[in-house]
Amino acid sequence: GESVGLHLPTLSVQEGDNSIINCAYSNSASDYFIWYKQESGKGPQFIIDIRSNMDKRQGQRVTVLLNKTVKHLSLQIAATQPGDSAVYFCAENLYGNNRLAFGKGNQVVVIP
Amino acid sequence: GAGVSQSPSNKVTEKGKDVELRCDPISGHTALYWYRQSLGQGLEFLIYFQGNSAPDKSGLPSDRFSAERTGGSVSTLTIQRTQQEDSAVYLCASSSGGARGTEAFFGQGTRLTVV
Numbered sequence A: 001g002e003s004v005g006l007h008l009p010t011l012s013v014q015e016g017d018n019s020i021i022n023c024a025y026s027n028s029a030s031d032y033f034i035w036y037k038q039e040s041g042k043g044p045q046f047i048i049d050i051r052s053n054m055d056k057r058q059g060q061r062v063t064v065l066l067n068k069t070v071k072h073l074s075l076q077i078a079a080t081q082p083g084d085s086a087v088y089f090c091a092e093n094l095y096g097n098n099r100l101a102f103g104k105g106n107q108v109v110v111i112p
Numbered sequence B: 001g002a003g004v005s006q007s008p009s010n011k012v013t014e015k016g017k018d019v020e021l022r023c024d025p026i027s028g029h030t031a032l033y034w035y036r037q038s039l040g041q042g043l044e045f046l047i048y049f050q051g052n053s054a055p056d057k058s059g060l061p062s063d064r065f066s067a068e069r070t071g072g073s074v075s076t077l078t079i080q081r082t083q084q085e086d087s088a089v090y091l092c093a094s095s096s097g098g099a100r101g102t103e104a105f106f107g108q109g110t111r112l113t114v115v
Helices: none
Strands: A004-006 A010-014 A019-025 A032-038 A045-051 A056-058 A062-067 A072-077 A086-094 A099-102 A106-111 B005-007 B010-013 B019-024 B031-037 B043-050 B065-069 B075-079 B088-095 B110-114
Touching: A010 A019, A019 A086, A019 A106, A032 A062, A032 A072, A045 A056, A045 A062, A045 A072, A072 A086, A099 B031, A099 B043, B005 B088, B010 B019, B019 B088, B019 B110, B031 B075, B043 B065, B043 B075, B075 B088
Parallel strands: A010 A106, B010 B110
Antiparallel strands: A004 A019, A019 A072, A032 A045, A032 A086, A056 A062, A062 A072, A086 A099, A086 A106, B005 B019, B019 B075, B031 B043, B031 B088, B065 B075, B088 B110
């Protein structure tokens, strides 16, 4: 079964506020993590990734934090916009062969 | 093409019929994945191809499911004797492979409905 899970199924956020999406993983040997965004009717789209030798990585309006001690991953979205409404998946690289295991997803709803 | 292309985008089939889903990966990508996504659920791994290596079939749910990748490029996922529980979106992804930890690019998916 999946070793990656998300804490909250739905997150409602006011436009302009920051969003935080959390993810727990169970495989301490996983060394590569990705956040994907999936809009309705579309395939998942890469947002940001992080390797296990890093604690934090920043992109445009997004930051991923990795806490290996507690096997926790989070995605922070700054100044959330209506276009950020989507389902967000975290994924971990299992078994060292580029196979990705996905969590169940977290719906983000941006309130204008 | 510029991205991963899947066809058809939608497929409605009768229970018991066979279906074939096609994936055209990004040119030059050696790794190709098939995932299945049920409504409101995460992505379930099905099968993984990497270059000329034997595919990782560990995610295929039953022997009714099979996949091929011809010439290291196009892949076909075949579902025989379809059942209603096979209804889902089937997603294909490709990556440049090589070193571990490579971004996978997804296609739009094929929405399969078994009636």
